[in-house]
Amino acid sequence: MRDFQKLDIWQLGMDMVDQVYDLFDEIPWQKAGRLRDQATEAAVSIPSNIAEGNSRRSEKDKYRFHEIALGSAFELLTQILVVQRRNGSRRSD
Numbered sequence: 694m695r696d697f698q699k700l701d702i703w704q705l706g707m708d709m710v711d712q713v714y715d716l717f718d719e720i721p722w723q724k725a726g727r728l729r730d731q732a733t734e735a736a737v738s739i740p741s742n743i744a745e746g747n748s749r750r751s752e753k754d755k756y757r758f759h760e761i762a763l764g765s766a767f768e769l770l771t772q773i774l775v776v777q778r779r780n781g782s783r784r785s786d
Contacts, residue, residue: 695747697743697747697748698744700747703740703747707740709769710733710737710739713733713773714733717729725776728772728776731772732772732773735766735768735769736765736769738761738762739762739766741762742759742762743762745758746758746759746761
């Protein structure tokens with residue numbers, strides 16, 4: 694499928710990009726620092742690699758880009774978990 698914008702997984706990836714930007718908009722820049730850049734970059738990488746994979750003709754190439762997207766998803770999850778840990782460690786309740 695060449696029209697990647699019709700793929701549900703690509704659309705979900707784009708929604709996730711919006712959610713990541715929204716999350717980091719709530720965190721003061723001084724606290725988020727480089728983590729903001731890394732997380733948004735990983736988030737954007739997910740639908741980008743899905744799109745690029747779907748432009749490939751061979752299944753092997755498609756699979757390779759989808760694997761890269763999955764790796765970016767794990768990277769993003771780790772960064773979100775770091776944010777959760779840091780926020781949890783600062784609570785006084």
